Amino acid sequence: MNTITATNYNFPGQQSVYKGKVREVYTINNDLLVMIATDRLSAFDVVMPKGIPFKGQILNQIATKMMKATEDLVPNWLIATPDPNVAVGHLCEPFKVEMVIRGYLSGHAAREYKAGKRILCGVPMPEGMKENDKFPEPIITPSTKADNGAHDEDITRSEILSENIVSEEDYLVLEEYTYKLFQRGTEIAAEQGLILVDTKYEFGKTKDGKIVLIDEIHTPDSSRYFYVDGYEERQENNEPQKQLSKEFVRQWLISNGFQGKEGQQIPEMTDSYIISVSERYIELYEKITGEKFQKAEVSNVEERIKDNVLTYLK
Structure with missing residues (x-):
């Protein structure tokens, strides 16, 4: 150990x-x-x-x-x-936002959808979807990059720009890079019989002003994967998807009464x-x-x- x-x-x-x-x-x-x-x-x-x-x-x-x-x-x-x-x-110098991109209605997006919301971070989600359905196109749903111990919060593109968290010129680059990385990640996952469901990217600026990808990418901590095999069948039968991510840890915590809320105790591991x-x-x-x-x-x-x-x- x-x-x-x-x-x-x-x-x-x-x-x-x-x-x-x-x-x-x-x-x-x-x-x-x-x-x-x-x-x-x-x-x-x-x-x-x-x-x-x-x-x-x-x-x-x-x-x-x-x-x-x-x-x-x-x-x-x-x-x-x-x-x-x-x-x-x-x-x-890290940007103070995380670029979350979602190809499917899963995790946080699915929980918000179930609660009746149809707009996430300013982005509309179609009616008539069920959990783990594929979006017509991937959507970017950014979050604030929280300091130690604080929760990351959903934020809209317009709030990021109006609050000058990121300049519009830079944000356009972040969006372009996010879509490109997600497309490549999707292709890499497909070669392994996996679906890249959603992920997040973080970016920073080097001293000479170049925007670069930082931190982690396509790991089970930052991303959610499904198995391609049986995906359609499970969706048709309203069954949970077989997934590769740390969602299994979250589900274990939820089943033991912990979701990070005030007053809740972390269950013994x-x-x-x-x-x-x-x-x-x-x-x-x-x-x-x-x-x-x-x-x-x-x-x-x-x-x-x-x-x-x-x-x-x-």
Whole structure:
């Protein structure tokens, strides 16, 4: 059960550390970012008390693989991956919005639809849809990028522009990149017998003003996948879709009375449940990438990461 749930490094040239829900980002010499994917598990914007073995490695390796598979379409921040849990890239100023794109009526969109809403983030959703139906065209439903511990909130395109969170010129680029990435992600998923249902992208600006893709991409934490096989049949029979995402964690939490709301207690995650979640993440990795997962050496994860990052920075 060796996991890494927090880091406290002091690398040469280190200027600051940002600790997100899952990743910890070290700024080096006002030039590089060293992003460490921990084994923390976040659901409903709440970090669970225990880490999931190999989760950070899985997220980092899927994200870096997908960055390389899309760099011909959209520039990204990535320079190197000196450790299974680490990505090193260009220092960027992140945009304060997450570009959520949905091809299907699932998750948050489905919950809003069931509640009678037909407009999500200013975007109309057609009448007569049922959960997990495909939208006529993918829709972008942005959210605010919350600071530590706060909930991301739905926001409309017009609010983003009127509140000057992003300039119109930049926002047009974010939209174009989001559609392009989702199309490529859909094609990559189809090769593995999967449907990319919805996902989110984050972008930043490099010091020379270039807009680039940052953070993670097409991972089970940021994306939802269905299996192509049996999708139509399940829709016709009003059955739940077989999916690859961390939705299984959310559903387990909901069934145990937790949705991140005030006053709710996080249910106890037993060791056997933690191991089952780890196994699900490994299954997700293998299905999404089509490759066998190679477990990294975890007898001392913190030392391994430190040594690999120091070697790289030299």
